[in-house]
Amino acid sequence: MKDHLMLIVALCGAGTFLLRLLPLWQARRRRDVAATDTLRQRRLAGIGPAAIAALLAVSVWGEVGDAPSWTAGLRLAAAFLVVWAVKRWRGGTALPTLMGALAYGLMAQWLG
Structure with missing residues (x-):
């Protein structure tokens, strides 16, 4: 595998x-x-x-x-929301992507 x-x-x-x-x-x-x-x-x-x-x-x-859990959905939703917000605020692709990855990582640490 x-x-x-x-x-x-x-x-x-x-x-x-x-x-x-x-x-x-x-x-x-x-x-x-x-x-x-x-x-x-x-x-x-x-x-x-x-x-x-x-x-x-x-x-x-x-x-x-x-089998998705509610924490997985919350992590994904938070990352997508951050990507969308930063894209509208600053534009571009690099910063929204990095901020979304950071949000996902922080949510993964916080929620487990």
């Missing part, structure tokens, strides 16, 4: 790396396209949130897949 888990982690890491690398690699190959290509800009802007959503889905799968 442990080998399967390591394989899944390695494949997820490789997929995330390729999601970030391939659009940039393609953009470097096509230098004739103007820098104001809005479709490409929108796609590149969506990579960060997509990677964060994929990591979030993998992280909470154990909480949701097994």
